[in-house]
Amino acid sequence: MYDFLVAPFVEFGFMQRALAGSLLLSLSACPVGVFLMLRRMSLTGDAMSHAILPGAAAGFLLYGLQIVPMTIGGLVAGAIVAVGAGAVSRFTLQKEDASLAAFYLISLALGVMMVSLRGSSVDLMHVLFGTVLALDDAALWLIAGIAVVTLASLAVFWRALVAECLDPLFLRSVSRLGPLVHFLFLGLVVLNLVGGFQALGTLLSVGLMMLPAAAARFWTSRVVTMAALAVVIGIVSCLAGLLVSYHAALPSGPAVVLIAGAIYLVSALVGTRGALLARVSHPHRHRTA
Template identity: 65%
Template sequence: MFDFLIAPFSEFAFMQRALVGTIAIALGGGPVGVFLMLRRMSLTGDAMAHAILPGAAFGYLLAGLSLPAMTIGGLIAGVVVAIAAGLVSRLTTLKEDASLAAFYLLSLALGVTIVSLRGSNVDLLHVLFGTVLALDDSTLLLLASISSITLVALAVLYRPLVLECVDPTFLRSVSRTGTPTHLIFLGLVVMNLVGGFHALGTLLAVGMMMLPAAAARFWSEDITIMMLWSIAIGIVSGVGGLLLSFHAELPAGPAIILVAGGLYVLSLVFGREGGLLWLVMPGRHLEA
């Protein structure tokens, strides 16, 4: 048991770094994913994950695999796409989901093209699927900073975020914090996607944000408990995925998302809050 569970992390520095990185991603991404899910913006997160690709690819074109260049480029691209999609949905008859889909497809195609202009297929795979087993100190510091900022911001904005999930019209009627809260939240989404991008790539970064959040929904109806569940499921997914990757010689990023998907399926079946098993079980007398 020690050789299977502990030895990979105690003997190999790259596994330790990958573990720290995935824990940092889970700490920040899980709670953000819960609010995305509650606000019915899950597909927005997926679109935003692809939206950061052109900026990161442009940073790569200028400076190679440079952490600052790709991070700044990804942040700028994500914010620009979020604002552009919002303006299109408000100034035209096109709905926000359709405008996001259009920008997401354009961003993905543009990002892949930019990377292909200079890089090899290996570089393209790095951008699309990440290199969680090759995280360096600067990347770990970035991931830790993003998760810390996210947790502090969510603690400060917890009340308006919850109110906006439940009744955004009421929030706008009693407070002017609705719009700033929404913009800050979108900024947190972009930040966590950029952080996840460095470890898991643009195609998988949103997986560590949405799958733990979706799984957590089947274990609690309380938002705070749901956030804690999402963090725990994210951490277990990271540990399990790294172990699966190490022992089965699989790509680490996809292995982590596969484990997260497996935990989602288990939650879907056995979760106490709407899980399939509990739905088919007969309730007690006079109980719905």
């Protein structure tokens, strides 16, 4: 048991850094995922994870696989896509979901093209799917900084974020914090996607953000409990995913996300809120409830 569960994290520094980075991501990204889900913006997170790709690719083209240029590029690209999609939806007849989809598809194609111009297929896979087992100290400090900013922002603006999720019009009518909280939240989404990009790549970073949050909703209706449970599910997913990838020689990022997906499916079946098995076993009770 020790050799399977503990030894990889004791004997190998790269496993220790991967575990530290994954745990920090779980602490910050999973609560953000809860608010994305409650706002019915789950697919927005997926779109934004693709939107950071051109900026990261630009940093890669100019400086190679260096964390600071790729991070700054990702933040700038994410901000441009968010503002651009919002402007199109505000000043044209197109809805925000359609404009965001258009922007993220353009961003994804542009980013892949930019990486392909200079890099090899290995570099492209690194950008798209990340290398959690190759996290260095600089990446860990970045992820730690993002976690601190995220947790501090959630602590200060928690009630306002919950209020905007439940009734944004009421929040705007009683407080001027509505627009500020909205843009602050979008900033936290982009920040955590950039942090997740360092470990899981652009295509999988949103998985650690959304799957634990979606699974937690099958067990509780309280936002605080939901966020805490999402963090626990994220931590378990990271631990199990890293162990599976180590012992089975599988890609670590997909392993983490697949474990989170398995927990989501189990939660959907047996969770205490809206479980599929309960609805199948007692269909009349749920119809009259």
